[in-house]
Amino acid sequence: MTASYPATRLRRSRATSWSRALHRETVLTPADLIWPLFVTEGAGVEEPVGSLPGVSRWSVDLIAQRAREAVSLGIPCLALFPNTPAAKRSDDGEEALNPDNLMCRAIKAIRDACGDDVGVLTDVALDPYTSHGQDGLIDQAGYVLNDDTVAMLVDQAINQAQAGADIIAPSDMMDGRIRAIRIALEMGEHHNVQIMAYAAKYASAFYGPFRDAVGSGGLLKGDKKTYQMDPANGAEALREVAMDIAEGADSVMVKPGLPYLDIVARVKDRFDVPVFAYQVSGEYAMIEAAAAAGAGDREALVMETLMAFKRAGCTGVLSYHAPLAARLLNG
Numbered sequence: 001m002t003a004s005y006p007a008t009r010l011r012r013s014r015a016t017s018w019s020r021a022l023h024r025e026t027v028l029t030p031a032d033l034i035w036p037l038f039v040t041e042g043a044g045v046e047e048p049v050g051s052l053p054g055v056s057r058w059s060v061d062l063i064a065q066r067a068r069e070a071v072s073l074g075i076p077c078l079a080l081f082p083n084t085p086a087a088k089r090s091d092d093g094e095e096a097l098n099p100d101n102l103m104c105r106a107i108k109a110i111r112d113a114c115g116d117d118v119g120v121l122t123d124v125a126l127d128p129y130t131s132h133g134q135d136g137l138i139d140q141a142g143y144v145l146n147d148d149t150v151a152m153l154v155d156q157a158i159n160q161a162q163a164g165a166d167i168i169a170p171s172d173m174m175d176g177r178i179r180a181i182r183i184a185l186e187m188g189e190h191h192n193v194q195i196m197a198y199a200a201k202y203a204s205a206f207y208g209p210f211r212d213a214v215g216s217g218g219l220l221k222g223d224k225k226t227y228q229m230d231p232a233n234g235a236e237a238l239r240e241v242a243m244d245i246a247e248g249a250d251s252v253m254v255k256p257g258l259p260y261l262d263i264v265a266r267v268k269d270r271f272d273v274p275v276f277a278y279q280v281s282g283e284y285a286m287i288e289a290a291a292a293a294g295a296g297d298r299e300a301l302v303m304e305t306l307m308a309f310k311r312a313g314c315t316g317v318l319s320y321h322a323p324l325a326a327r328l329l330n331g
């Protein structure tokens with residue numbers, strides 16, 4: 001009787017740790033990570049964010065310490081989000097244009113502490129500054145006005161660039177804002193300030209804890225569905241990305257992350273540009289809750305999800321787990 005053998009044994013390459021290392025197709029390093037940080041007023045202040053266990057808002061002086069920590073961990077870039085005091089919020093979000101606002105002071109503190117050893121990415125959108133929690137200017141009916149908002153966003157972006165931001169990241173989803181911001185940056189001699197476009201940003205249920213963290217959650221009436229994308233749409237994401245590239249984006253982002261890895265893969269396949277994903281607050285909270293409930297090992301869950309972003313084609317990932325992941329990767 002002739003013995004029957006499998007023609008191929010894929011398990012051969014999986015049999016030992018050295019062989020698995022040799023065959024590994026994707027690598028994750030601390031240099032793939034962008035660390036989102038929340039900034040708050042005061043000095044020496046750390047305020048834990050209730051809905052994001054393990055994440056805090058930091059006053060500007062302590063943000064500078066986080067920046068030093070990022071450098072020592074090999075994390076190349078920070079993403080900043082301000083928790084603007086209620087008294088400084090207004091219908092038109094004018095505080096976004098104040099050269100001495102929390103965001104600008106944080107950028108300068110990081111620059112003073114770390115020079116060019118770490119990049120600073122700043123979010124462009126009005127929601128941390130508006131009294132209604134929407135990302136732009138609204139009319140009587142509460143509709144977010146596109147072109148009037150773009151004019152504000154341009155000024156907001158220039159304000160951030162003047163404070164020393166390295167990457168301007170518009171997260172507002174207004175049409176035409178990338179082109180308008182790029183032109184203003186060029187005219188303002190900010191030729192080397194990059195734009196990372198939140199190109200495919202969905203109207204997602206995963207942003208809840210973030211809105212708590214920046215203090216806009218309780219203020220928001222309604223939703224953001226007239227400007228953020230419908231989770232049912234994929235082809236439209238490719239149009240958004242094509243538009244943002246044509247308008248001058250240096251890189252694009254897909255957001256949220258894990259439920260949208262198909263979008264990451266399609267974007268990467270179609271366009272030769274750096275693609276980033278944002279593993280958002282609700283995803284972070286979900287992993288923490290799962291681990292706390294004993295549904296999985298926290299560190300293993302974190303590392304598997306981050307590797308999945310790389311495998312799908314991401315150049316890098318924004319994740320609140322960035323410092324934990326970098327520590328684990330550094331051994």
Ligand code: PBG
Pocket residue numbers: 123125127135171172206207208209210211224279280281282
């Ligand atoms: C602001 C903005 C949001 C996030 C990043 N920038 C919230 C929103 O669009 O409502 C969400 C990030 C997260 O959930 O971690 N436009």
